[in-house]
């Protein structure tokens with residue numbers, strides 16, 4: 305039996321009842337989006353309210369994209385997330401300046417530019433490999449070619465982009481990432497999660513954790 309446990313992040317959460325179900329399903333991280341262009345965007349006051357419903361030991365991730373450093377500082381001070389996630393072109397120095405561990409989104413819609421960001425962000429605590437282009441936003445619902453993730457980065461990768469209950473098992477078996485991240489694939493409509501899809505997503509990840517790896521997948 306595999307001792308692997310792929311971590312799960314549910315992103316774009318906007319409702320306390322969706323967070324409560326995610327927590328009861330054992331989801332490891334909750335993403336709150338502070339990007340105005342997102343259909344799942346929260347203003348900071350609403351995010352602070354929702355953050356109170358996330359229990360200790362469940363990671364709260366605050367997402368920003370090319371935001372002013374003063375706004376990021378405000379997020380850190382008022383929201384007190386466990387991690388920041390930078391989803392744009394922000395340079396590593398700006399990410400570090402916030403003084404919190406951070407995830408860097410890698411835009412695999414532009415693989416060459418995305419993979420350069422890996423080298424620029426050696427200070428990141430982790431990398432979210434997502435489907436957007438370098439000037440796009442996340443939550444695309446699109447899958448990218450998982451073979452483009454460098455073999456050496458898979459074990460610590462957070463895999464995102466178009467995952468849903470119907471394909472996340474294949475994704476876990478093929479890539480064996482550290483974590484999977486989903487937004488639109490568990491929704492009834494943007495910002496409103498679907499309880500059954502949330503349950504099915506977690507069940508598919510756990511099923512894949514128990515399975516033998518695909519040929520060629522790293523252990």
Ligand SMILES: O=C(O)c1ccccc1NCC(=O)[C@H](O)[C@H](O)COP(=O)(O)O
Nearest residue numbers: 315342441442443444445465466487488
């Ligand atoms: O989800 C959004 O609306 C979003 C907007 C702007 C920046 C980031 C955003 N999402 C970040 C995430 O971590 C999503 O989980 C990730 O992009 C995957 O989305 P999906 O393909 O819909 O599962």
